[in-house]
Amino acid sequence: MKIISIFFILSNFIFCDSKIWLSIGNDGKYEVSSIYGYYNDDDLKNTGVELGYDFSFKKINKLSFGPGLAYSFKPLSYLDYHSNIEIGFFSVYLFSDYWINDKISTKATLGLGFPSHDAEDSNPELIYTIGLNYKITNKVFIGISYKIYNLSDDISDWKFSRICMDIGSFNFK
Numbered sequence: 001m002k003i004i005s006i007f008f009i010l011s012n013f014i015f016c017d018s019k020i021w022l023s024i025g026n027d028g029k030y031e032v033s034s035i036y037g038y039y040n041d042d043d044l045k046n047t048g049v050e051l052g053y054d055f056s057f058k059k060i061n062k063l064s065f066g067p068g069l070a071y072s073f074k075p076l077s078y079l080d081y082h083s084n085i086e087i088g089f090f091s092v093y094l095f096s097d098y099w100i101n102d103k104i105s106t107k108a109t110l111g112l113g114f115p116s117h118d119a120e121d122s123n124p125e126l127i128y129t130i131g132l133n134y135k136i137t138n139k140v141f142i143g144i145s146y147k148i149y150n151l152s153d154d155i156s157d158w159k160f161s162r163i164c165m166d167i168g169s170f171n172f173k
Contacts, residue, residue, distance in 0.1 A: 017055070017059070017064070017171070018053065018054065018055050018056065018170075018171045019053070019054040019056070019141075019168055019169070019170050019171070020052070020053050020168055020169050021052050021053075021054070021141075021143075021166050021167065021169075022049065022050070022051055022052075022166070022168065023049070023050040023051075023052065023147070023164040023165070023166045024049050024165050024166075024167075025049070025050075025162045025163070025164050026162070026163050026164060026165055028048075028160065028161060028162030028163070029041060029042070029160075029161050029162075030158060030160045030161075031158065031159045032157070032158050032159075033156065033157050034155050034156040034157075035156075038156075048072050048074050048088065048162070049073060049074035050070050050071065050072045050073070050164075051073060052068060052069065052070035052071075052091075052168075053068060053069050053070070054066065054067075054068040054095050054097075055067055055068065056097075062098055062099040062100075063096065063097070063098050063099075064096070064097045064099075065094065065095060065096040065097070066094070066095065067092070067093070067094060067095075068092075068093050068109065068111070069090075069091065069092060069093075070090070070091040070093070071089075071090050072088035072090075072116070073088070074088075087115055087116075087151070087158075087160070088115070088116040089113040089114065089115060089116065089127065089149055090113070090114045090116060091111055091112065091114070091127050091149075092111050092114075093109045093110060093111020093112070093127060093129075094110055095107060095108065095109040095129075096108050096109075097133075102135070103134060103135045104132065104133070104135070105132075105133045105135070106130070106131065106132055107129065107130070107131040107132070107133060107143070107145065108128075108129065108130050108131075109127070109129040110126070110127075110128050111126075111127055111128075112124045112125070112126065112127065113125060113126070113127035113149045113150070113151065115151045121153065122151045122152060122153045122158075123151065123152050123153065125149075125150035125152055126150050127147070127148065127150065128147075128148050129145050129146065129147045129148070130145065130146050131143050131144060131145030131146065131164075131166065132144055133166065133168075135170070139169050139170050139171070140167075140168070140169055140170075141166075141167070141168055141170065142165070142166065142167050143165075143166040143167075144163065144164070144165060144166065145163070145166055146161070146162075146164075147162050147164060148160070148161045149161075
């Protein structure tokens with residue numbers, strides 16, 4: 001918790017035009033298919049918690065975009081043959097925010113998710129997000145987002161999707 005607090009404070013004072021956020025999963029599903037014809041889809045047991053940082057590299061009128069990082073410090077989990085499987089992601093992505101008005105913005109991300117926890121030997125695959133944020137104050141926002149994470153190994157492909165509640169802080173200098 002101490003590291004997260006330090007990261008939060010430093011990112012808001014050192015970097016300009018940045019955003020730090022915490023995403024808490026609310027509802028999630030997974031799909032898995034293999035080269036042997038096996039297919040399964042089910043609800044996630046735990047939809048995880050993710051901490052992220054977005055750096056606005058460029059702003060053009062109501063549109064801002066740039067790179068971002070995120071890490072699942074509480075991973076997604078599901079039951080597989082009575083075993084609890086936990087899969088987290090370290091994500092590197094590009095994002096775009098479009099400000100509809102002074103209070104509401106939309107967000108889209110596209111990038112790579114590097115799997116961790118029980119899936120650390122899997123290949124990184126595409127991740128993407130769409131979302132809507134509402135600015136409560138000049139520094140604080142809440143939002144809702146729909147996130148999709150993909151990963152694969154030699155025999156299977158997985159797709160995880162979840163709906164999240166986001167809370168975060170802006171630093172627009």
